Amino acid sequence: xxxxxxxxxxxxxxxxxxxxxxxxxxxxxxxxxxxxxxxxxxxxxxxxxxxxxxxxxxxxxxxxxxxxxxxxxxxxxxxxxxxxxxxxxxxxxxxxxxxxxxxxxxxxxxxxxxxxxxxxxxxxxxxxxxxxxxxxxxxxxxxxxxxxxxxxxxxxxxxxxxxxxxxxxxxxxxxxxxxxxxxxxxxxxxxxxxxxxxxxxxxxxxxxxxxxxxxxxxxxxxxxxxxxxxxxxxxxxxxxxxxxxxxxxxxxxxxxxxxxxxxxxxxxxxxxxxxxxxxxxxxxxxxxxxxxxxxxxxxxxxxxxxxxxxxxxxxxxxxxxxxxxxxxxxxxxxxxxxxxxxxxxxxxxxxxxxxxxxxxxxxxxxxxxxxxxxxxxxxxxxxxxxxxxxxxxxxxxxxxxxxxxxxxxxxxxxxxxxxxxxxxxxxxxxxxxxxxxxxxxxxxxxxxxxxxxxxxxxxxxxxxxxxxxxxxxxxxxxxxxxxxxxxxxxxxxxxxxxxxxxxxxxxxxxxxxxxxxxxxxxxxxxxxxxxxxxxxxxxxxxxxxxxxxxxxxxxxxxxxxxxxxxxxxxxxxxxxxxxxxxxxxxxxxxxxxxxxxxxxxxxxxxxxxxxxxxxxxxxxxxxxxxxxxxxxxxxxxxxxxxxxxxxxxxxxxxxxxxxxxxxxxxxxxxxxxxxxxxxxxxxxxxxxxxxxxxxxxxxxxxxxxxxxxxx
DNA sequence: CATCACGCTGTTTTT
DNA sequence: CAGCGTGATG
Numbered sequence: 001x002x003x004x005x006x007x008x009x010x011x012x013x014x015x016x017x018x019x020x021x022x023x024x025x026x027x028x029x030x031x032x033x034x035x036x037x038x039x040x041x042x043x044x045x046x047x048x049x050x051x052x053x054x055x056x057x058x059x060x061x062x063x064x065x066x067x068x069x070x071x072x073x074x075x076x077x078x079x080x081x082x083x084x085x086x087x088x089x090x091x092x093x094x095x096x097x098x099x100x101x102x103x104x105x106x107x108x109x110x111x112x113x114x115x116x117x118x119x120x121x122x123x124x125x126x127x128x129x130x131x132x133x134x135x136x137x138x139x140x141x142x143x144x145x146x147x148x149x150x151x152x153x154x155x156x157x158x159x160x161x162x163x164x165x166x167x168x169x170x171x172x173x174x175x176x177x178x179x180x181x182x183x184x185x186x187x188x189x190x191x192x193x194x195x196x197x198x199x200x201x202x203x204x205x206x207x208x209x210x211x212x213x214x215x216x217x218x219x220x221x222x223x224x225x226x227x228x229x230x231x232x233x234x235x236x237x238x239x240x241x242x243x244x245x246x247x248x249x250x251x252x253x254x255x256x257x258x259x260x261x262x263x264x265x266x267x268x269x270x271x272x273x274x275x276x277x278x279x280x281x282x283x284x285x286x287x288x289x290x291x292x293x294x295x296x297x298x299x300x301x302x303x304x305x306x307x308x309x310x311x312x313x314x315x316x317x318x319x320x321x322x323x324x325x326x327x328x329x330x331x332x333x334x335x336x337x338x339x340x341x342x343x344x345x346x347x348x349x350x351x352x353x354x355x356x357x358x359x360x361x362x363x364x365x366x367x368x369x370x371x372x373x374x375x376x377x378x379x380x381x382x383x384x385x386x387x388x389x390x391x392x393x394x395x396x397x398x399x400x401x402x403x404x405x406x407x408x409x410x411x412x413x414x415x416x417x418x419x420x421x422x423x424x425x426x427x428x429x430x431x432x433x434x435x436x437x438x439x440x441x442x443x444x445x446x447x448x449x450x451x452x453x454x455x456x457x458x459x460x461x462x463x464x465x466x467x468x469x470x471x472x473x474x475x476x477x478x479x480x481x482x483x484x485x486x487x488x489x490x491x492x493x494x495x496x497x498x499x500x501x502x503x504x505x506x507x508x509x510x511x512x513x514x515x516x517x518x519x520x521x522x523x524x525x526x527x528x529x530x531x532x533x534x535x536x537x538x539x540x541x542x543x544x545x546x547x548x549x550x551x552x553x554x555x556x557x558x559x560x561x562x563x564x565x566x567x568x569x570x571x572x573x574x575x576x577x578x579x580x581x582x583x584x585x586x587x588x589x590x591x592x593x594x595x596x597x598x599x600x601x602x603x604x605x606x607x608x609x610x611x612x613x614x615x616x617x618x619x620x621x622x623x624x625x626x627x628x629x630x631x632x633x634x635x636x637x638x639x640x641x642x643x644x645x646x647x648x649x650x651x652x653x654x655x656x657x658x659x660x661x662x663x664x665x666x667x668x669x670x671x672x673x674x675x676x677x678x679x680x681x682x683x684x685x686x687x688x689x690x691x692x693x694x695x696x697x698x699x700x701x702x703x704x705x706x707x708x709x710x711x
Numbered sequence: 712c713a714t715c716a717c718g719c720t721g722t723t724t725t726t
Numbered sequence: 727c728a729g730c731g732t733g734a735t736g
Binding site (some may be wrong): 141142 | 729730731
C-alpha cells in the first residue's frame, strides 16, 4: 500500500522542479545542506508513483550505504517497491556488467577484483624486474607507485605527464615507471585480475565498443540519477553519457565546492561540462540551506569567498539565531583531546545525547590521541574511515583461500595462502604457483607438488582443505565454517592477539549465510565491504559519539560538530609539497566538514608548536589556522588557551614528559595514543620497549617520542 | 626461511 | 618517530 505524497507541501520550488522534471537531462547544483538527498529520494518516489518500473531506475551513488539509505527512505515515505530500484556505486554496476561480458574483453568471467592492498602487493612483486641501478636515488615506495599508476589511468594521461605535474621529485624515474605500468598491465591480464580503476575503464570501453550491450543497458535503465557528481571523473562522465545518450533521462546532482576526490581523478568541472554533452539540459540550483544556522553559513561562505576558484553559490537559511563558530588553538595535541572531551561532557550535561555529536578530522590517525582520552573518560564512540576491516591481514589471508578457488589464476591469493604453510616462503610459493600453472594441476593438487620436502607437509593439509572447499561452491556459509577450522590454528600461531581477529573472522559466517554462491559472497566483500568493523556492530543504534574522517562524513549531519587537527604542518621536508591546487582542495575539505554542523561548530587545532612534533619547517598546504586567519569577528570567535572556557575546566595537570624506561617493567599495563591498551613484554637497552597491544599485537616503541602512559 | 640491526625518509582521503 | 628496504646471521 503506497502513501500519497503532497510534493508541494514538502519541497521548495526548486526541489519541486527537480522532482517533477522526470524527462530529459537535469543538472542540479546543490549547496551543502540544501536538501539534495531529499530531492533524490522524492524523485525516486515520484518515478515509481508515475508507474516507472523500480528496476529500470538507476541510482548511482558514492557508497553503497548512501544508495541503500535513500531507497529505504523512499520506500518508507511512499511505495515499498522503491526498494527494488537499482542502486549502487559506479564500481558495483561496472562489475556486474563486466562479469557478464568478460569474454568480450578477453577476460574469463572468473576474474577477481584487486583492492588497493592487492595492487600494492603486485607492484611490489614486479619491482625486481625493473632492474634499478644499485645505489641510485630513492625510488618511490609502493603506495606512491600505486597512487601514480592509479591517478594516471583515472585522469587518462601518461605517466610522464602526471609526474611532471605532480611528482616532480620522481621525474628521473619516468622510464622505470613506464616499464612498471606495462608489467603491471600484463600481470593483471595474465592472472585474471582487475583493479578498481580497470572496472571503470573496461566498463566504458565495453559500452563504447559494443552497441548491443549499450542498447541493452540503456533500455534496462530508462531513468538514471547520479549523486555527488562533482566527485566523478571524466571516465565516469563518459559512462553516464553512454548509458543515457539514447533516452536522455538523466539527472546529475552535485556541489562544486564539495569536490574532495581529486586524488581519484575527480574534477568538479565535470559538472560544468555536463551541459555540453546534454545541451537541452535543465539547470536547477538549490541554494537554500535547511541544515545549519546562519552563523555557520556565514563562516563557510567567508572561507569559500577566499577560494582562488569561484564557486557557484552562496548559502543562506531562514533559521534565525545560533552561535558564531569558535576556533581554538589548544597549543598541543593532548590538550586538544582534553578540550574536546570536556566540551563533550558539558554538552551532555546540557541535555544533549552523544549521538548528536561528531568529531571530524582529515586523516584517521588524527583522532588517536582523542580516542585514548575518550576511553580514559569512559565516553563511548564509533569511528568511520581510516582502517579498513577488509584490509586487515587476517581477513585478507582468510578470504584468499576462497578467492584462490574461484580464480585459480589469482597469483596474489595463492601467494598469500601458500606462504601461510609452515616452511613455505616467498621463493617456494612462487615455484608452486608456477608449477600449477604450467602443469594445469587443479587447486586441490598442491599437495602433489614435486619439489616438496618433509618440512612442508602442511601442503598436504592445504590440499585437503581446498578440495573440500571446492565442493562448497553453493554453500558459502559451510565453506567459511570449514575453512575456519583450518585457519584458526594458523591464526593462533601467527598473531598474539588472535582472539580479536578470530572474532572478526567469525563475523563472516552470518554474512556468508546471505549468499547462495561462494563467488557472489567474495565479490561483494571486495567491492562493497562493510566500511569498518564499526559497521558490523549490530548495536549501531546505541547512543555513541561519532568520530569520522571528513571523506567518510560526506552527506551526513550532526547538531554539534567538532573539527580537529586539519592538516597543520607535521612533516619537516614538506616544503616540497606546497601546491596551490592541494591547498584549494584542503579548503573544500574544511568546507565539507564545517557544513556538517546544524547548530554549533567548534574548530580546534594544536597550534604550531603542537603540530610540528619534532621541529623543522611546517608543512604548508593549509590547515585550520591558515584558512581562518584574519576572518572577521562577526564570522568566527577566536579562543586561546587563555580563555576562561578552556583553562578553568582543565581536569588535571598535563604531564607531557615521556615515561622513562626505568619506570616500566615487564607486565606493566600501558596505554598508547595510537595502539590503545597493552602490556609491556620486554625492555630493550636505551629507550626502547616492546609492548604487546591488545588490538595490534607486538610493537617495538621508542620512548621519549611516544606518549606511552602507565595505565 | 626467519629474525635482527641498520639506514633512510617523509600526506592524506576511498571505490 | 615508524615503516620499509637491505644485508647479515641463525
